[in-house]
Amino acid sequence: MSVLEVKNIQKSFGKTEVLKNISFSLEKGEVLSIIGSSGSGKTTLLRCLNFLEFAEGGTISVNGEKIYDGSEKRSMKENEIRMKRLHFGLVFQDFNLFPQYNVLKNVMLAPTLLKLGTEEEIEAGARALIARVGLSDKTESYPCELSGGQKQRVAIARALALNPDILCFDEPTSALDPELTGEVLKVIKSLKNGDSTMIVVTHEMGFAKEVSDKVIFMADGIIEEEGTPEDVFGNPKSAKMRAFLSKSFENI
Amino acid sequence: MDGIQAWFVQQFTELKDKFILCFIDGDRWQWIFDGLLNTLKITLFAGLIGVLIGIIVASVRSSYDKNSESLALRGGFGYHLLRFINGICQLYLTVIRGTPVVVQLMIMYFIILKSSTNGVFVAVITFGINSGAYVAEIFRSGIMAVDAGQFEAGRSLGFNYVQTMRYIIIPQAFKTVLPTLCNEFIALLKETSVAGYVGISDLTKAGDLIRGRTFEAFMPLIAVAIIYLVLVVILTRLVGVLERRLRRSER
Ligand SMILES: Nc1ncnc2c1ncn2[C@@H]1O[C@H](COP(=O)(O)OP(=O)(O)O)[C@@H](O)[C@H]1O
Ligand SMILES: [Mg+2]
Numbered sequence: 001m002s003v004l005e006v007k008n009i010q011k012s013f014g015k016t017e018v019l020k021n022i023s024f025s026l027e028k029g030e031v032l033s034i035i036g037s038s039g040s041g042k043t044t045l046l047r048c049l050n051f052l053e054f055a056e057g058g059t060i061s062v063n064g065e066k067i068y069d070g071s072e073k074r075s076m077k078e079n080e081i082r083m084k085r086l087h088f089g090l091v092f093q094d095f096n097l098f099p100q101y102n103v104l105k106n107v108m109l110a111p112t113l114l115k116l117g118t119e120e121e122i123e124a125g126a127r128a129l130i131a132r133v134g135l136s137d138k139t140e141s142y143p144c145e146l147s148g149g150q151k152q153r154v155a156i157a158r159a160l161a162l163n164p165d166i167l168c169f170d171e172p173t174s175a176l177d178p179e180l181t182g183e184v185l186k187v188i189k190s191l192k193n194g195d196s197t198m199i200v201v202t203h204e205m206g207f208a209k210e211v212s213d214k215v216i217f218m219a220d221g222i223i224e225e226e227g228t229p230e231d232v233f234g235n236p237k238s239a240k241m242r243a244f245l246s247k248s249f250e251n252i
Numbered sequence: 253m254d255g256i257q258a259w260f261v262q263q264f265t266e267l268k269d270k271f272i273l274c275f276i277d278g279d280r281w282q283w284i285f286d287g288l289l290n291t292l293k294i295t296l297f298a299g300l301i302g303v304l305i306g307i308i309v310a311s312v313r314s315s316y317d318k319n320s321e322s323l324a325l326r327g328g329f330g331y332h333l334l335r336f337i338n339g340i341c342q343l344y345l346t347v348i349r350g351t352p353v354v355v356q357l358m359i360m361y362f363i364i365l366k367s368s369t370n371g372v373f374v375a376v377i378t379f380g381i382n383s384g385a386y387v388a389e390i391f392r393s394g395i396m397a398v399d400a401g402q403f404e405a406g407r408s409l410g411f412n413y414v415q416t417m418r419y420i421i422i423p424q425a426f427k428t429v430l431p432t433l434c435n436e437f438i439a440l441l442k443e444t445s446v447a448g449y450v451g452i453s454d455l456t457k458a459g460d461l462i463r464g465r466t467f468e469a470f471m472p473l474i475a476v477a478i479i480y481l482v483l484v485v486i487l488t489r490l491v492g493v494l495e496r497r498l499r500r501s502e503r
Contacts, residue, residue: 050408078330078412086410096405100423109419110409162409 001064003028003197004166009058010070011044018044019055020221026166026199026214031192033208033229034201036218037244042201043093045218046168049199050090051081062087062165086114089164093171095151097143097158103130104139107158114162129157133187149180153187160191167191169200185211205248209233217241274471280462284472287458288479294375294454295441301380302440303433306387309341311417313388314395318403319413341388348385354446356382361450371452375444383440390432394425427498434491438484445480455479 004026011019018041026032034042047053049060057070067084068076098106107126116122130139133153143151152172159167169188173181185207191198192211202208208215208229215232217225217240225232225241236242275281316338348356360378361371368374398421406416448457459476463469 052404052407074328082410082412085408088408090408092401092405094401096399096401098402098405098420100427110411113415113419114410158409 002026002061003030003063005059005061005064006049007059007061009045009048009055009060011041011048011053011055018221019048022058022218022221022223024214024216024223024226026197028197029192029195030213031198031200031211032214032216033212034199034216034218035203035205035208035244035248036216036224040218041221042218043170046090046170046199046201049166049168050088051085052090086162087165089159089162089167091152091155091159091167091169091172094175095143095148095155097151097154099143102140102142103135103146103154106143106154107161110158111161116162126157126161129160130154132160132190133157134183147180148176149183152176152184156184156187156191160196166197166199169198169202171201171203173202173204203248205233205245217244219244270468270471273466274462274468275475278465280465283453283458283461284455284475284479287453287455290372290447290453291441291444291455293372294379294444294447294452295437297376298379298383298444299437299440301376302383302387302436305381305384306391307422309344309384309388310391310395311422312337312341314392315413315417317396345385345388348382353379353382353443354449357446357450371447371450374450375447375452375454379440379444382443383436386436387433390429390436391425394429394432395421397428398424430498431491431495434487434494438487438491441483441487442480 002025006025007023009019009022010017022041022045024032034045036042044053048055051068054073055068055070056073059066059070060068067087098109101109104123104126107129108122111117111122111125112119117125127136127139130136133156135150135153135157138146138150138154143154146154152175156167156172172188173184176184181204185204188198188200188207189211200208200212210229212229215227215229216223217232217236217238219238219240225236225238232241233245236245275284312334316334319334357375357378361374365374365377395417402420402424403416406420411419444454445456447454448460451457453461455476459472462472466472
Protein backbone atom coordinates (compact mmCIF):
# COMPACT_ATOMS: atom_id res chain seq x y z
CA MET A 1 0.00 0.00 0.00
CA SER A 2 1.28 3.42 -0.92
CA VAL A 3 1.90 5.99 1.77
CA LEU A 4 0.59 8.66 -0.53
CA GLU A 5 -1.76 8.41 -3.43
CA VAL A 6 -2.67 11.56 -5.30
CA LYS A 7 -5.32 11.31 -8.01
CA ASN A 8 -6.41 13.87 -10.58
CA ILE A 9 -5.63 16.97 -8.55
CA GLN A 10 -6.89 20.14 -10.21
CA LYS A 11 -6.38 23.67 -9.05
CA SER A 12 -7.14 27.01 -10.68
CA PHE A 13 -6.63 30.57 -9.60
CA GLY A 14 -9.46 32.44 -11.25
CA LYS A 15 -9.24 31.47 -14.89
CA THR A 16 -5.66 30.18 -14.76
CA GLU A 17 -5.50 26.42 -14.50
CA VAL A 18 -2.37 25.84 -12.46
CA LEU A 19 -2.68 22.09 -11.86
CA LYS A 20 -4.34 19.88 -14.44
CA ASN A 21 -5.00 16.32 -13.37
CA ILE A 22 -1.94 15.60 -11.32
CA SER A 23 -1.66 11.97 -10.19
CA PHE A 24 1.20 10.11 -8.56
CA SER A 25 1.91 7.79 -5.70
CA LEU A 26 4.70 7.31 -3.22
CA GLU A 27 5.83 4.30 -1.18
CA LYS A 28 7.03 4.41 2.38
CA GLY A 29 10.62 5.61 2.70
CA GLU A 30 10.76 6.87 -0.86
CA VAL A 31 12.05 10.23 -1.92
CA LEU A 32 10.26 11.99 -4.74
CA SER A 33 11.89 14.94 -6.45
CA ILE A 34 9.73 17.37 -8.36
CA ILE A 35 11.53 19.46 -10.93
CA GLY A 36 10.30 21.89 -13.53
CA SER A 37 10.66 25.46 -14.57
CA SER A 38 9.36 28.31 -12.51
CA GLY A 39 5.60 28.77 -12.67
CA SER A 40 4.89 25.15 -13.59
CA GLY A 41 2.82 24.60 -10.43
CA LYS A 42 5.26 22.82 -8.11
CA THR A 43 4.62 25.05 -5.10
CA THR A 44 0.89 24.96 -5.68
CA LEU A 45 0.98 21.16 -5.65
CA LEU A 46 2.77 21.08 -2.28
CA ARG A 47 0.37 23.69 -0.90
CA CYS A 48 -2.58 21.57 -1.96
CA LEU A 49 -1.11 18.56 -0.16
CA ASN A 50 -0.67 20.67 3.00
CA PHE A 51 -4.12 22.25 2.66
CA LEU A 52 -2.74 25.73 2.38
CA GLU A 53 -4.74 25.69 -0.84
CA PHE A 54 -7.77 23.57 -1.60
CA ALA A 55 -7.78 21.64 -4.84
CA GLU A 56 -11.01 21.89 -6.79
CA GLY A 57 -10.89 18.31 -7.90
CA GLY A 58 -9.12 15.05 -7.21
CA THR A 59 -8.36 13.00 -4.14
CA ILE A 60 -5.50 12.59 -1.71
CA SER A 61 -5.08 9.36 0.22
CA VAL A 62 -2.56 8.65 2.96
CA ASN A 63 -1.90 5.08 4.08
CA GLY A 64 -4.96 3.97 2.14
CA GLU A 65 -7.31 6.44 3.84
CA LYS A 66 -8.83 9.12 1.66
CA ILE A 67 -8.12 12.36 3.49
CA TYR A 68 -9.24 14.79 0.83
CA ASP A 69 -11.77 14.81 -1.93
CA GLY A 70 -12.06 17.95 -4.02
CA SER A 71 -15.73 17.34 -4.70
CA GLU A 72 -16.53 17.29 -0.97
CA LYS A 73 -14.35 20.11 0.21
CA ARG A 74 -17.31 22.23 1.27
CA SER A 75 -18.21 19.81 4.02
CA MET A 76 -14.74 19.73 5.59
CA LYS A 77 -14.58 21.16 9.09
CA GLU A 78 -11.72 23.36 10.21
CA ASN A 79 -10.67 20.84 12.89
CA GLU A 80 -10.75 18.00 10.43
CA ILE A 81 -8.52 19.91 8.05
CA ARG A 82 -6.11 20.66 10.87
CA MET A 83 -5.82 17.04 11.91
CA LYS A 84 -5.42 15.76 8.36
CA ARG A 85 -2.86 18.37 7.54
CA LEU A 86 -0.58 16.75 10.12
CA HIS A 87 0.06 13.82 7.80
CA PHE A 88 2.29 16.29 5.99
CA GLY A 89 5.16 18.46 7.12
CA LEU A 90 6.27 21.43 5.08
CA VAL A 91 9.65 23.11 4.85
CA PHE A 92 9.38 26.47 3.16
CA GLN A 93 11.72 28.08 0.71
CA ASP A 94 12.29 31.04 3.03
CA PHE A 95 12.23 29.08 6.31
CA ASN A 96 9.46 31.04 8.05
CA LEU A 97 10.98 30.44 11.46
CA PHE A 98 9.30 32.30 14.32
CA PRO A 99 11.66 35.22 14.96
CA GLN A 100 10.49 35.86 18.51
CA TYR A 101 11.43 32.36 19.74
CA ASN A 102 14.80 30.69 20.06
CA VAL A 103 15.69 27.51 18.20
CA LEU A 104 14.48 25.18 20.94
CA LYS A 105 11.15 26.98 21.28
CA ASN A 106 10.68 27.04 17.50
CA VAL A 107 10.93 23.26 17.48
CA MET A 108 8.95 22.71 20.69
CA LEU A 109 6.05 25.08 20.00
CA ALA A 110 3.96 22.84 17.75
CA PRO A 111 4.18 19.64 19.81
CA THR A 112 3.49 21.70 22.94
CA LEU A 113 0.38 23.36 21.53
CA LEU A 114 -0.84 20.07 20.09
CA LYS A 115 -0.17 18.43 23.49
CA LEU A 116 1.90 15.59 22.10
CA GLY A 117 3.49 14.76 25.44
CA THR A 118 4.77 16.15 28.70
CA GLU A 119 6.99 19.19 28.62
CA GLU A 120 10.05 17.04 29.41
CA GLU A 121 9.30 14.54 26.66
CA ILE A 122 8.74 17.29 24.13
CA GLU A 123 11.92 19.08 25.10
CA ALA A 124 13.96 15.88 24.94
CA GLY A 125 12.48 15.12 21.52
CA ALA A 126 13.20 18.63 20.30
CA ARG A 127 16.81 18.49 21.50
CA ALA A 128 17.27 15.16 19.74
CA LEU A 129 15.94 16.62 16.49
CA ILE A 130 18.14 19.69 16.81
CA ALA A 131 21.12 17.39 17.31
CA ARG A 132 20.06 15.43 14.26
CA VAL A 133 20.28 18.54 12.08
CA GLY A 134 23.63 19.35 13.71
CA LEU A 135 22.68 22.45 15.68
CA SER A 136 23.02 21.40 19.30
CA ASP A 137 25.27 24.38 19.97
CA LYS A 138 22.58 26.78 18.71
CA THR A 139 19.63 25.65 20.85
CA GLU A 140 19.38 28.99 22.63
CA SER A 141 20.04 31.16 19.56
CA TYR A 142 17.39 33.27 17.89
CA PRO A 143 16.69 32.94 14.16
CA CYS A 144 18.26 36.35 13.47
CA GLU A 145 21.56 34.98 14.82
CA LEU A 146 21.67 32.06 12.38
CA SER A 147 22.89 31.70 8.83
CA GLY A 148 20.41 30.76 6.09
CA GLY A 149 21.57 27.16 6.08
CA GLN A 150 21.21 26.90 9.85
CA LYS A 151 17.73 28.46 9.67
CA GLN A 152 16.63 25.93 7.13
CA ARG A 153 17.98 23.08 9.27
CA VAL A 154 15.95 24.41 12.21
CA ALA A 155 12.90 24.56 9.93
CA ILE A 156 13.48 20.90 9.06
CA ALA A 157 13.72 19.98 12.75
CA ARG A 158 10.55 21.96 13.42
CA ALA A 159 8.65 20.07 10.72
CA LEU A 160 9.99 16.73 11.96
CA ALA A 161 8.82 17.45 15.50
CA LEU A 162 5.27 16.53 14.49
CA ASN A 163 6.49 13.28 13.00
CA PRO A 164 4.67 13.65 9.67
CA ASP A 165 4.07 10.71 7.35
CA ILE A 166 5.38 12.72 4.45
CA LEU A 167 7.80 15.61 4.65
CA CYS A 168 7.59 18.18 1.84
CA PHE A 169 10.33 20.61 0.89
CA ASP A 170 9.67 23.58 -1.37
CA GLU A 171 13.00 24.53 -2.92
CA PRO A 172 14.73 24.26 0.46
CA THR A 173 18.00 25.68 -0.85
CA SER A 174 16.80 28.38 -3.26
CA ALA A 175 17.04 31.17 -0.71
CA LEU A 176 20.56 30.17 0.32
CA ASP A 177 23.99 31.29 -0.75
CA PRO A 178 25.56 28.56 -2.89
CA GLU A 179 28.11 27.62 -0.24
CA LEU A 180 25.31 26.92 2.26
CA THR A 181 23.20 24.58 0.15
CA GLY A 182 25.46 21.61 0.90
CA GLU A 183 24.74 21.46 4.62
CA VAL A 184 20.98 21.48 4.04
CA LEU A 185 21.09 18.87 1.31
CA LYS A 186 23.24 16.71 3.57
CA VAL A 187 20.57 16.84 6.29
CA ILE A 188 17.87 15.89 3.80
CA LYS A 189 20.00 13.01 2.59
CA SER A 190 20.50 11.81 6.15
CA LEU A 191 16.71 11.78 6.61
CA LYS A 192 16.40 9.42 3.68
CA ASN A 193 18.60 6.95 5.51
CA GLY A 194 16.35 7.48 8.52
CA ASP A 195 13.46 6.15 6.44
CA SER A 196 11.46 9.38 6.05
CA THR A 197 9.12 9.64 3.10
CA MET A 198 9.83 12.90 1.34
CA ILE A 199 8.77 15.11 -1.54
CA VAL A 200 11.42 17.58 -2.56
CA VAL A 201 10.80 20.38 -5.02
CA THR A 202 14.26 21.34 -6.16
CA HIS A 203 16.44 22.96 -8.75
CA GLU A 204 19.46 20.97 -7.60
CA MET A 205 19.62 18.42 -10.40
CA GLY A 206 22.66 16.65 -8.98
CA PHE A 207 20.87 16.22 -5.67
CA ALA A 208 17.68 14.98 -7.33
CA LYS A 209 19.64 12.46 -9.32
CA GLU A 210 21.53 11.16 -6.34
CA VAL A 211 18.85 11.02 -3.65
CA SER A 212 15.52 10.39 -5.37
CA ASP A 213 13.77 7.13 -5.91
CA LYS A 214 11.40 8.88 -8.26
CA VAL A 215 11.49 12.09 -10.26
CA ILE A 216 8.55 14.06 -11.60
CA PHE A 217 9.06 16.75 -14.18
CA MET A 218 6.25 19.27 -14.26
CA ALA A 219 5.46 21.68 -17.05
CA ASP A 220 2.42 23.95 -17.31
CA GLY A 221 0.48 22.15 -14.61
CA ILE A 222 0.88 18.60 -15.86
CA ILE A 223 3.34 15.82 -15.17
CA GLU A 224 5.30 15.88 -18.37
CA GLU A 225 7.60 13.06 -17.43
CA GLU A 226 8.11 10.75 -14.49
CA GLY A 227 10.25 7.79 -13.56
CA THR A 228 13.44 6.76 -11.85
CA PRO A 229 16.21 9.34 -11.91
CA GLU A 230 18.12 7.13 -14.34
CA ASP A 231 15.21 7.21 -16.79
CA VAL A 232 14.28 10.85 -16.43
CA PHE A 233 17.79 12.27 -16.51
CA GLY A 234 19.48 9.62 -18.61
CA ASN A 235 16.82 9.03 -21.18
CA PRO A 236 14.29 11.88 -21.28
CA LYS A 237 11.44 11.30 -23.67
CA SER A 238 9.68 14.63 -23.79
CA ALA A 239 11.10 17.55 -25.71
CA LYS A 240 10.27 19.95 -22.87
CA MET A 241 12.24 17.82 -20.44
CA ARG A 242 15.26 17.78 -22.73
CA ALA A 243 15.07 21.53 -23.16
CA PHE A 244 14.74 22.00 -19.39
CA LEU A 245 17.69 19.72 -18.67
CA SER A 246 20.00 21.35 -21.15
CA LYS A 247 19.11 24.73 -19.71
CA SER A 248 19.64 23.54 -16.12
CA PHE A 249 23.06 22.08 -16.80
CA GLU A 250 24.05 25.09 -18.87
CA ASN A 251 23.72 27.21 -15.76
CA ILE A 252 26.06 25.09 -13.71
CA MET B 253 19.06 101.71 37.14
CA ASP B 254 17.05 101.75 40.33
CA GLY B 255 13.92 102.19 38.30
CA ILE B 256 14.49 98.97 36.36
CA GLN B 257 15.28 97.07 39.51
CA ALA B 258 12.17 98.33 41.21
CA TRP B 259 10.14 97.33 38.15
CA PHE B 260 11.47 93.79 38.30
CA VAL B 261 10.82 93.55 42.00
CA GLN B 262 7.31 94.75 41.47
CA GLN B 263 6.69 92.26 38.67
CA PHE B 264 8.06 89.47 40.76
CA THR B 265 5.94 90.40 43.77
CA GLU B 266 2.87 90.54 41.57
CA LEU B 267 3.58 87.11 40.14
CA LYS B 268 4.22 85.77 43.61
CA ASP B 269 0.93 87.16 44.86
CA LYS B 270 -0.91 85.69 41.92
CA PHE B 271 0.78 82.36 42.51
CA ILE B 272 -0.24 82.40 46.15
CA LEU B 273 -3.76 83.42 45.22
CA CYS B 274 -4.11 80.69 42.64
CA PHE B 275 -2.41 77.77 44.26
CA ILE B 276 -1.76 78.37 47.94
CA ASP B 277 -4.89 80.16 49.15
CA GLY B 278 -7.62 77.70 49.94
CA ASP B 279 -5.15 74.90 49.15
CA ARG B 280 -6.09 75.28 45.51
CA TRP B 281 -2.98 73.33 44.43
CA GLN B 282 -4.95 70.37 45.71
CA TRP B 283 -7.45 70.92 42.86
CA ILE B 284 -4.66 70.74 40.33
CA PHE B 285 -3.25 67.66 42.03
CA ASP B 286 -6.60 65.87 42.15
CA GLY B 287 -7.30 66.90 38.57
CA LEU B 288 -3.96 65.51 37.48
CA LEU B 289 -4.69 62.24 39.25
CA ASN B 290 -8.03 61.97 37.48
CA THR B 291 -6.44 62.73 34.12
CA LEU B 292 -3.83 60.02 34.68
CA LYS B 293 -6.45 57.56 35.93
CA ILE B 294 -8.68 58.15 32.91
CA THR B 295 -5.76 57.92 30.47
CA LEU B 296 -4.31 54.76 31.99
CA PHE B 297 -7.53 52.75 32.28
CA ALA B 298 -8.98 54.01 29.01
CA GLY B 299 -5.67 53.07 27.40
CA LEU B 300 -5.90 49.54 28.79
CA ILE B 301 -9.50 49.15 27.65
CA GLY B 302 -8.50 50.55 24.27
CA VAL B 303 -5.73 47.99 23.84
CA LEU B 304 -8.06 45.17 24.85
CA ILE B 305 -10.81 46.24 22.45
CA GLY B 306 -8.20 46.99 19.80
CA ILE B 307 -6.69 43.49 19.92
CA ILE B 308 -10.09 41.85 19.69
CA VAL B 309 -11.42 44.04 16.87
CA ALA B 310 -8.17 43.85 14.93
CA SER B 311 -8.11 40.06 15.27
CA VAL B 312 -11.66 39.77 13.98
CA ARG B 313 -11.05 42.15 11.10
CA SER B 314 -7.79 40.65 9.93
CA SER B 315 -9.13 37.15 10.43
CA TYR B 316 -11.97 38.10 8.11
CA ASP B 317 -9.60 39.66 5.59
CA LYS B 318 -7.26 36.68 5.63
CA ASN B 319 -9.73 33.83 5.81
CA SER B 320 -12.91 35.00 4.15
CA GLU B 321 -11.85 33.67 0.80
CA SER B 322 -11.18 30.13 1.93
CA LEU B 323 -14.13 30.23 4.33
CA ALA B 324 -16.50 31.48 1.65
CA LEU B 325 -15.37 28.62 -0.53
CA ARG B 326 -16.34 26.11 2.11
CA GLY B 327 -19.26 28.11 3.47
CA GLY B 328 -21.06 27.04 6.61
CA PHE B 329 -21.95 28.56 9.94
CA GLY B 330 -18.44 29.73 10.80
CA TYR B 331 -18.29 31.93 7.74
CA HIS B 332 -21.61 33.64 8.45
CA LEU B 333 -20.74 34.15 12.10
CA LEU B 334 -17.40 35.71 11.22
CA ARG B 335 -19.06 37.89 8.61
CA PHE B 336 -21.62 39.08 11.14
CA ILE B 337 -19.03 39.88 13.83
CA ASN B 338 -16.86 41.59 11.25
CA GLY B 339 -19.85 43.71 10.27
CA ILE B 340 -20.35 44.78 13.89
CA CYS B 341 -16.67 45.70 14.17
CA GLN B 342 -16.90 47.74 10.97
CA LEU B 343 -19.92 49.58 12.33
CA TYR B 344 -18.11 50.27 15.60
CA LEU B 345 -15.07 51.67 13.80
CA THR B 346 -17.18 53.84 11.51
CA VAL B 347 -19.32 55.30 14.27
CA ILE B 348 -16.51 55.90 16.75
CA ARG B 349 -14.09 57.37 14.25
CA GLY B 350 -16.83 59.36 12.55
CA THR B 351 -18.01 61.33 15.58
CA PRO B 352 -16.16 63.71 17.92
CA VAL B 353 -15.08 62.27 21.22
CA VAL B 354 -16.74 65.14 23.12
CA VAL B 355 -20.08 64.21 21.62
CA GLN B 356 -19.49 60.56 22.52
CA LEU B 357 -18.64 61.62 26.05
CA MET B 358 -21.81 63.67 26.39
CA ILE B 359 -23.97 60.90 24.96
CA MET B 360 -22.38 58.46 27.39
CA TYR B 361 -22.72 60.78 30.38
CA PHE B 362 -26.18 62.19 29.77
CA ILE B 363 -27.87 59.25 28.04
CA ILE B 364 -26.29 55.82 28.18
CA LEU B 365 -24.69 55.89 31.63
CA LYS B 366 -26.97 58.56 33.01
CA SER B 367 -27.52 56.60 36.21
CA SER B 368 -23.81 56.57 37.02
CA THR B 369 -22.63 59.27 39.39
CA ASN B 370 -18.98 58.43 38.87
CA GLY B 371 -17.76 60.81 36.17
CA VAL B 372 -14.29 59.33 36.02
CA PHE B 373 -15.78 55.90 35.37
CA VAL B 374 -17.88 57.29 32.52
CA ALA B 375 -14.80 58.96 31.06
CA VAL B 376 -12.74 55.75 31.32
CA ILE B 377 -15.45 53.83 29.45
CA THR B 378 -15.92 56.52 26.80
CA PHE B 379 -12.26 57.15 26.10
CA GLY B 380 -11.57 53.41 26.26
CA ILE B 381 -14.18 52.67 23.62
CA ASN B 382 -12.99 55.62 21.55
CA SER B 383 -9.34 54.72 21.78
CA GLY B 384 -10.13 51.06 20.98
CA ALA B 385 -11.20 52.06 17.50
CA TYR B 386 -7.90 53.75 16.75
CA VAL B 387 -5.83 51.06 18.45
CA ALA B 388 -7.71 48.42 16.43
CA GLU B 389 -6.58 50.00 13.19
CA ILE B 390 -3.02 50.31 14.48
CA PHE B 391 -3.00 46.62 15.43
CA ARG B 392 -4.58 45.64 12.15
CA SER B 393 -1.86 47.35 10.19
CA GLY B 394 0.68 45.57 12.40
CA ILE B 395 -0.95 42.20 11.80
CA MET B 396 -1.11 42.83 8.08
CA ALA B 397 2.58 43.72 8.12
CA VAL B 398 3.56 40.31 9.51
CA ASP B 399 4.84 38.13 6.70
CA ALA B 400 2.17 35.85 5.21
CA GLY B 401 4.66 32.99 5.57
CA GLN B 402 4.29 33.19 9.34
CA PHE B 403 0.57 32.42 9.12
CA GLU B 404 1.31 29.57 6.76
CA ALA B 405 4.08 28.17 8.96
CA GLY B 406 1.61 28.18 11.85
CA ARG B 407 -1.11 26.55 9.86
CA SER B 408 1.18 23.93 8.36
CA LEU B 409 2.14 22.97 11.93
CA GLY B 410 -1.50 22.34 12.76
CA PHE B 411 -2.18 25.43 14.86
CA ASN B 412 -5.70 26.74 14.81
CA TYR B 413 -6.38 30.35 14.00
CA VAL B 414 -6.42 31.55 17.60
CA GLN B 415 -3.15 29.76 18.40
CA THR B 416 -1.53 31.19 15.29
CA MET B 417 -2.58 34.68 16.30
CA ARG B 418 -1.70 34.30 19.96
CA TYR B 419 1.70 32.62 19.69
CA ILE B 420 3.02 33.78 16.34
CA ILE B 421 1.36 36.82 14.84
CA ILE B 422 0.39 39.08 17.74
CA PRO B 423 3.82 39.04 19.44
CA GLN B 424 5.39 40.16 16.16
CA ALA B 425 2.66 42.67 15.35
CA PHE B 426 2.86 44.07 18.86
CA LYS B 427 6.54 44.73 18.48
CA THR B 428 6.15 46.64 15.22
CA VAL B 429 3.24 48.77 16.45
CA LEU B 430 4.53 49.48 19.96
CA PRO B 431 5.89 52.96 19.13
CA THR B 432 2.71 53.94 17.26
CA LEU B 433 0.68 52.57 20.13
CA CYS B 434 2.56 54.73 22.61
CA ASN B 435 1.92 57.78 20.46
CA GLU B 436 -1.77 56.93 20.47
CA PHE B 437 -1.54 56.80 24.26
CA ILE B 438 0.03 60.27 24.32
CA ALA B 439 -2.72 61.60 22.09
CA LEU B 440 -5.24 60.04 24.45
CA LEU B 441 -3.71 61.85 27.40
CA LYS B 442 -4.30 65.18 25.70
CA GLU B 443 -7.75 64.21 24.46
CA THR B 444 -9.00 63.53 27.98
CA SER B 445 -8.84 67.30 28.54
CA VAL B 446 -12.40 67.54 27.20
CA ALA B 447 -13.67 65.54 30.19
CA GLY B 448 -14.60 68.84 31.85
CA TYR B 449 -17.48 69.17 29.40
CA VAL B 450 -19.49 66.81 31.53
CA GLY B 451 -18.22 68.15 34.82
CA ILE B 452 -15.42 65.70 35.46
CA SER B 453 -12.65 67.46 37.38
CA ASP B 454 -9.63 66.51 35.38
CA LEU B 455 -6.47 68.58 35.11
CA THR B 456 -7.88 71.05 32.58
CA LYS B 457 -11.09 71.48 34.51
CA ALA B 458 -9.11 72.15 37.70
CA GLY B 459 -7.23 74.96 35.99
CA ASP B 460 -10.47 76.39 34.71
CA LEU B 461 -12.09 76.20 38.15
CA ILE B 462 -9.22 78.16 39.64
CA ARG B 463 -9.56 80.71 36.87
CA GLY B 464 -13.26 81.12 37.66
CA ARG B 465 -12.67 81.43 41.38
CA THR B 466 -9.71 83.83 41.27
CA PHE B 467 -10.48 85.75 38.05
CA GLU B 468 -6.88 85.05 37.24
CA ALA B 469 -6.45 83.23 33.89
CA PHE B 470 -2.71 83.30 33.24
CA MET B 471 -1.40 81.38 36.23
CA PRO B 472 -3.69 78.35 36.33
CA LEU B 473 -3.92 77.83 32.56
CA ILE B 474 -0.17 78.13 32.00
CA ALA B 475 0.42 75.77 34.91
CA VAL B 476 -1.95 73.23 33.37
CA ALA B 477 -0.27 73.58 29.98
CA ILE B 478 3.15 73.04 31.53
CA ILE B 479 2.01 69.91 33.34
CA TYR B 480 0.63 68.41 30.10
CA LEU B 481 3.78 69.39 28.28
CA VAL B 482 6.05 67.77 30.85
CA LEU B 483 4.00 64.56 30.79
CA VAL B 484 4.03 64.41 27.01
CA VAL B 485 7.75 65.14 26.78
CA ILE B 486 8.54 62.40 29.30
CA LEU B 487 6.33 59.87 27.51
CA THR B 488 7.77 60.80 24.12
CA ARG B 489 11.27 60.28 25.46
CA LEU B 490 10.27 56.86 26.76
CA VAL B 491 8.86 55.93 23.37
CA GLY B 492 12.14 57.01 21.79
CA VAL B 493 14.15 54.79 24.13
CA LEU B 494 11.77 51.91 23.47
CA GLU B 495 12.03 52.37 19.72
CA ARG B 496 15.81 52.29 19.83
CA ARG B 497 15.72 49.15 21.99
CA LEU B 498 13.40 47.39 19.58
CA ARG B 499 15.52 48.32 16.63
CA ARG B 500 18.64 47.02 18.33
CA SER B 501 17.09 43.63 19.09
CA GLU B 502 16.11 43.26 15.46
CA ARG B 503 19.59 43.23 13.90
N1 LIG C 1 -2.36 32.67 -4.92
C1 LIG C 1 -2.26 32.70 -6.27
N2 LIG C 1 -3.10 33.46 -7.00
C2 LIG C 1 -3.02 33.49 -8.34
N3 LIG C 1 -2.12 32.80 -9.07
C3 LIG C 1 -1.24 32.04 -8.41
C4 LIG C 1 -1.26 31.95 -6.97
N4 LIG C 1 -0.27 31.11 -6.60
C5 LIG C 1 0.34 30.73 -7.73
N5 LIG C 1 -0.23 31.26 -8.83
C6 LIG C 1 0.15 31.03 -10.23
O1 LIG C 1 0.22 29.65 -10.42
C7 LIG C 1 1.28 29.31 -11.28
C8 LIG C 1 2.16 28.27 -10.64
O2 LIG C 1 2.80 28.83 -9.53
P1 LIG C 1 3.72 27.98 -8.57
O3 LIG C 1 2.96 26.81 -8.09
O4 LIG C 1 4.26 28.90 -7.55
O5 LIG C 1 4.87 27.50 -9.54
P2 LIG C 1 6.32 26.99 -9.20
O6 LIG C 1 6.41 26.72 -7.75
O7 LIG C 1 6.47 25.76 -10.04
O8 LIG C 1 7.26 28.05 -9.64
C9 LIG C 1 2.02 30.60 -11.59
O9 LIG C 1 1.62 31.03 -12.86
C10 LIG C 1 1.52 31.56 -10.55
O10 LIG C 1 1.47 32.85 -11.05
MG1 LIG D 1 7.71 27.56 -6.31
